[in-house]
Amino acid sequence: MEKEGLEVAGKKIGKQTIRFVNKPIISGMCSVVGTKEGQGPLKEYFDVILQDDMYNEKTWEKAESKMLKEAVMTAAKRSGVSTEEIDVMLTGDLLNQLMSSAFMARDLHIPFIGLYGACSTMTQAMLISGMIVDGNFATNVLAGASSHFCTAERQFRMPLEHGNQRPPSAQWTATAAGAVCISAAPNENVKNLVPPPKTICLTEGTIGKIIDTGMKDANQMGAAMAPAAVDTLLNHLEDTGRSPDYYDIILTGDLGFIGKDIAVDLLTDAGLNRGILQNIYDDCGTMIYEKEQDVHSGGSGCGCSASVYTGWLFRRMRKGEINRALILSTGALLSTISPFQGESIPGIAHAVALETM
């Protein structure tokens, strides 16, 4: 693609926020979810719903890796490019050494950057991908993230066979993957879709700081991550000079029911209008399951926000039902051994602002 009239690249605004001057677009997207997620309230929106969470693989880890691969390959295809035309791919997951991402990327022969941000990975990947495209280093970049209930449980909690009880504050790791293709401009062979969808542009991004308020209960992830989401959101609003109702929707990653309530309280304490927040703020972890699905405090995992953005949000934006969105995936950066060393749970959240045109 010839790039003419390109602006001098991005711009830092305020303390933590960057502006994408050339407005990269989401040119393709895909969501792949497990059986339980496919029975939830968003089932009409997901692209692929598995019949069996093993996905015809021999291990859960390989199933998760295959889900992520399906998501990134379909996102590329829908953007109108072959995987050979993808300049670089940035993905991450919850598994040690990014097993899902590494084994997915091994098969695709695309330049690869591995990210770890726990459940904040999707916006982390989109933020960096946006900078790479806006900065003119690439034309098409894939960003994605995945999680799987069974791989996460065995790595972070108990062997599933143990059948242990979960406290009411625990969240349910979503079996889900989502990916987007971020491009400098719409690719030629998808320009003539009827009806023409709206184009979703990345306009700003806010890079999160680690916030740790001393929470030590690994069954209270929402509470551990809420202060990080609030910090990033407040910094985003300050840096951009916007009030929350600039956006049609503000969507956090996976604070779940408890974390979402805490976030609303903290934001209200910080001076934001509770009524406005109740109208425009929601959390992917509270949206992906029905409460009756026995998920206690809601969904979590990198794939939770990745699939809700790519399945529900971006689909609605392309239809013009939502035109300005701020997404903030949230991560709990504890390790499998840090609690045994007496450590509390560090939280982080990265934000990406999106607008249709």
Place this chain on the structure above:
Amino acid sequence: MEKEGLEVAGKKIGKQTIRFVNKPIISGMCSVVGTKEGQGPLKEYFDVILQDDMYNEKTWEKAESKMLKEAVMTAAKRSGVSTEEIDVMLTGDLLNQLMSSAFMARDLHIPFIGLYGACSTMTQAMLISGMIVDGNFATNVLAGASSHFCTAERQFRMPLEHGNQRPPSAQWTATAAGAVCISAAPNENVKNLVPPPKTICLTEGTIGKIIDTGMKDANQMGAAMAPAAVDTLLNHLEDTGRSPDYYDIILTGDLGFIGKDIAVDLLTDAGLNRGILQNIYDDCGTMIYEKEQDVHSGGSGCGCSASVYTGWLFRRMRKGEINRALILSTGALLSTISPFQGESIPGIAHAVALETM
């Protein structure tokens, strides 16, 4: 800092390579190494040598995290800025959930991006940091990586107390951390150093693909990573139209003695001149220890290349002893459970080209 006369941002050249049009610089750097590394042939070059690898902490993981913190804070200080003036920090390590990085970043309140690239992390971090600065999204960015023999052994191999024997092909994970501050231009308060050091600029970067040739022996990391290093190097030369002797030195991350020999053989097979390679090509894993230090096939770990670049290479470049360098950190992206699922070891290498001015 006012930015005038800024070029339109970076440029993709060839398949995997990007050019930094505004030439970001390495404005500060620091290396922190353990006792064994401080007895090796590069001991004169490192900034901090620990007296005790516990570094006055209660666990090895906390010691590693403190080493990384010391490295990033000193790199910032030497670049003439306070940590508040750092726009974003990108680091990674070998530990599950990036424990060293997350707990280091928790204390610093700097916007944070976590990376996982196994031992390729240092060039991965420098590459993305370079794009962020060159693309005008930030003025000062910290990039760093760390590893610790004791944390890596207990996570990836055997409990140290077990005292198991290591095969001759095994490498020794370096207890080391390295960090650089990458800036748009020299900061005011370090402009008047006497004698004025040379300025090190980032000129190009090549993003690696995952290469997996089917190696399954986790005690043969060098052999597993060498094909990835060769692939990235050959792509870099093709994309830039350069021959190896364009550079004064080409330095791979940590292939060790066996992997280095394999790399030279593969490069010779690909048509490069063996004599030239023997003059200009070296590997950080073969440089950091004496063979008599009982490290078998040499050093490894994210901190190995990070400390050799920041301690030895960049110091020599600032003196003008080396003026053009290509660095390629190499990572083995196996997970702690992938070998048990019958998987081979995926390798990756990212390259950064540097020139003095």
